[in-house]
Structures are given as structure tokens and as C-alpha cells.
Amino acid sequence: MCHFCHLPLLLADAVLQDRQSINVYSKGAVATYDQDYSWKCSTHNKIDCEGCFNWIGDITKEIEDQISTEKWLEKRQKYYNKRED
Numbered sequence: 001m002c003h004f005c006h007l008p009l010l011l012a013d014a015v016l017q018d019r020q021s022i023n024v025y026s027k028g029a030v031a032t033y034d035q036d037y038s039w040k041c042s043t044h045n046k047i048d049c050e051g052c053f054n055w056i057g058d059i060t061k062e063i064e065d066q067i068s069t070e071k072w073l074e075k076r077q078k079y080y081n082k083r084e085d
Contacts, residue, residue, distance in 0.1 A: 019062055027052060 029039035032047055041049035 019059070022055065022058060024053070029053070 024039050028042040029052075030042050032038050032040045038047050039053065040047045041052035043049075043052055046052075
């Protein structure tokens with residue numbers, strides 16, 4: 001199990017390899033020069049705001065959505081295979 005997202009490691013690893021990087025500016029980030037690689041949220045005016053920049057939560061949701069989509073596609077394929085029989 002992944003200790004971040006609590007999903008099976010093979011599933012999490014497969015999804016993470018194909019995922020797009022997160023655009024911090026689309027989440028309302030503003031670059032700050034106080035620290036290297038830090039962002040300040042435009043909503044709370046806070047550096048590395050945990051509410052706006054919940055990276056682990058965002059990635060976990062992406063993985064869960066991908067797994068859900070894959071399960072739905074498998075069910076749909078089984079349905080179509082039964083119809084053809």
C-alpha cells in the first residue's frame with residue numbers, strides 16, 4: 001500500500017507514471033521569492049497554503065478517479081461482450 005494515498009502500490013504507480021503535472025498557477029498560486037520553489041496562494045495570501053495546495057490530496061483524487069474510470073470501462077466492455085454472445 002502507498003503510504004500517501006493508501007491505494008495498492010502497483011495501481012498508484014501506473015497512474016502516476018501517466019499523469020500530467022499540476023499547474024500551480026491554475027490553482028491561484030503567485031510566485032514568491034522568499035524561499036526556493038514556494039508559492040503563495042492568492043486567496044489566503046499564505047506561503048505554501050495547505051488548504052489551496054494539498055498536493056497529496058489532489059494526486060490521490062486523480063488516482064481514485066482513474067481507477068473508477070477504468071473499472072467503469074471494464075464493466076462496459078463486459079456488457080458489450082455479453083450482448084454479442
